[in-house]
Amino acid sequence: MTSAPENTEPRPTTAETRAVRTHRSRRRRALIAGATAGTLVLGVGSAVAVSQAHKTVTLDVDGETRTVGTFAGDVDGLLAAEGITVGDRDLVAPAADSPLSSDAEVVVRTGKEVDVAIDGRESTAWVTAADAHEALNLLAQRGEDVALVASRSEDRADLPLQVHDGDQVAVVHDETVDVADGSDELDAVLADVEVEVDEDDTVTLSTAADAGVRADDLPEGTDVPQVAVVVQRVEVEQVTKVKEIDFETKTKKSSQRFEDLDPKVRTKGEPGSRTVVREITTIDGKTVSDEKVTSLVTAEPVTEVLVQGTKERPEPEPEPEPATSSGSSSGSSSGVAASTGSYSGSNREIGQQMAAARGWTGGEWTCLESLWTKESGWSHTAANPSSGAYGIPQSLPGSKMATAGADWQTNPATQIAWGLDYIAGRYGSPCGAWGHSQANNWY
Structure with a gap:
C-alpha cells in the first residue's frame, strides 16, 4: 500500500x-x-x-460485494x-x-477448475465465474450441449461453485422435478429437496432448457429456473449365467462285435458348462452398457464313445423241424415233438430242454429265461395289441414264426424253435440278446 x-x-x-x-x-x-x-x-x-x-x-470478490x-x-x-x-x-x-x-x-473472480461435458465429451476447464449459472454462460460458446459435472466423494456431490446465487434452480431426479434455492453449494441444494445420491450416481448442471424442464413439470405459477441440477441413478451389476456346452460323439470300430448290431455306448456323453459374467450398467433403469467380464469353462464336456462292430455274423443254422405239443399254455405238461426230439413239460421247461440241445445251459439259460419272462411270461398266446408282437419270443409280426411250422399260433415248441434260431442268428447267444434288451428295451 x-x-x-x-x-x-x-x-x-x-x-x-x-x-x-x-x-x-x-x-x-x-x-x-x-x-x-x-x-x-x-x-x-x-x-x-x-x-x-x-x-x-465497490469490491466484488466471487459474487460477495462490499464497499x-x-x-x-x-x-x-x-x-x-x-x-x-x-x-x-x-x-x-x-x-x-x-x-x-x-x-x-x-x-475479482477466482479461477476454478471444473469438469465439463461438451457435446458428449468430458474434459476439464478453468472458469472465472461466481456460480454455475455464470460458468454455463461462459462455456456456452464451446458447444451446443454444455453441462458441468459434479465430482463425487462417496455420497457427496461437489462443485467448486455455488449453483445460482439469488435464484431458484430445478432439481431433476427419479422422474420428478423439484425447485430449490440455488444460493448454496451443490450438496446443500440437494439436501434441501431431500435428494440422496450414492457413489455410482451422476450429478450434472445445465441450463433448464437443455435438461428438458418445462413449466408443466413445476408447481402452478412457478417460473422455469435458468439452471437445472440433474441426478441420474446409475446401477452397475454383475450378472452370472451358466451355458451348456454340447459334448462330441466319437465312434470306434471293434472286430469283437457283430456288424449288424447297433452301436454300443462305451462312454456316456456328458455336457459341459461355461460360466459367463457380464457387467451391466443402467442409467435411470435403461441399459447403457453390457460388457463381458469373464467367460470360463467350469466343466469340460465328456465325449461320448460308441463301439461299432465289424465282425461278420455267421450264416444261421438250418431251421429244425417244428415240434409238436399238446400243451396250450405255459403251465401245460405234455409231450412235444421237435425237430431234434420230443420235449415235455411246461413251456418254460420245454424252452430249457430245447436251449440245452443247442448247448445253452447255465448262464445262457438264465439269460434266455429272463428275456422271455420279460417279453411274454413264457405264454405262447401272449399278444401285444399295440405292436402286434405275438407268442413266447414276441415275434413281430407273429406270422414270421410260420417258417418254423404252420402251427406257430398254438404250438409253444414251434415258437421256441423259431425264437432260438432268431437269437442265434442276430445276437449269437441268449446273453447277447438279453444284454441288448436291457440296454434298449427290445431285442
Whole structure:
C-alpha cells in the first residue's frame, strides 16, 4: 500500500472519523472539479497527491460485494490493502494496473477448475465465474450441449461453485422435478429437496432448457429456473449365467462285435458348462452398457464313445423241424415233438430242454429265461395289441414264426424253435440278446 505525502493529515482509521473522511473526499472532488483546466498542467507531484486521495469503491470478490474505503491509487494497491492475492488464472476487472477512482467497481473472480461435458465429451476447464449459472454462460460458446459435472466423494456431490446465487434452480431426479434455492453449494441444494445420491450416481448442471424442464413439470405459477441440477441413478451389476456346452460323439470300430448290431455306448456323453459374467450398467433403469467380464469353462464336456462292430455274423443254422405239443399254455405238461426230439413239460421247461440241445445251459439259460419272462411270461398266446408282437419270443409280426411250422399260433415248441434260431442268428447267444434288451428295451 502507498503511504500518504508528508504534508497531508494522518489517515483516518476508525468509524468515528469516517464522516470526516467522507467530507474531505467531497471537498477534494469539488477542488478537482473546479480546476479541470489546471489538471492538464499539473506536475508529477500533484498527480501522486490526487492518486493517494481517499476513495470509496465497490469490491466484488466471487459474487460477495462490499464497499471499501481506500487511499490506493490503482487496483493492484486496493487488492494488496485488502489482502487479496490474485493468481495467474484469476480475473480482475479493471486490470490490476488501472488507476483507481472513487465510486469505481472492482471485480475479482477466482479461477476454478471444473469438469465439463461438451457435446458428449468430458474434459476439464478453468472458469472465472461466481456460480454455475455464470460458468454455463461462459462455456456456452464451446458447444451446443454444455453441462458441468459434479465430482463425487462417496455420497457427496461437489462443485467448486455455488449453483445460482439469488435464484431458484430445478432439481431433476427419479422422474420428478423439484425447485430449490440455488444460493448454496451443490450438496446443500440437494439436501434441501431431500435428494440422496450414492457413489455410482451422476450429478450434472445445465441450463433448464437443455435438461428438458418445462413449466408443466413445476408447481402452478412457478417460473422455469435458468439452471437445472440433474441426478441420474446409475446401477452397475454383475450378472452370472451358466451355458451348456454340447459334448462330441466319437465312434470306434471293434472286430469283437457283430456288424449288424447297433452301436454300443462305451462312454456316456456328458455336457459341459461355461460360466459367463457380464457387467451391466443402467442409467435411470435403461441399459447403457453390457460388457463381458469373464467367460470360463467350469466343466469340460465328456465325449461320448460308441463301439461299432465289424465282425461278420455267421450264416444261421438250418431251421429244425417244428415240434409238436399238446400243451396250450405255459403251465401245460405234455409231450412235444421237435425237430431234434420230443420235449415235455411246461413251456418254460420245454424252452430249457430245447436251449440245452443247442448247448445253452447255465448262464445262457438264465439269460434266455429272463428275456422271455420279460417279453411274454413264457405264454405262447401272449399278444401285444399295440405292436402286434405275438407268442413266447414276441415275434413281430407273429406270422414270421410260420417258417418254423404252420402251427406257430398254438404250438409253444414251434415258437421256441423259431425264437432260438432268431437269437442265434442276430445276437449269437441268449446273453447277447438279453444284454441288448436291457440296454434298449427290445431285442
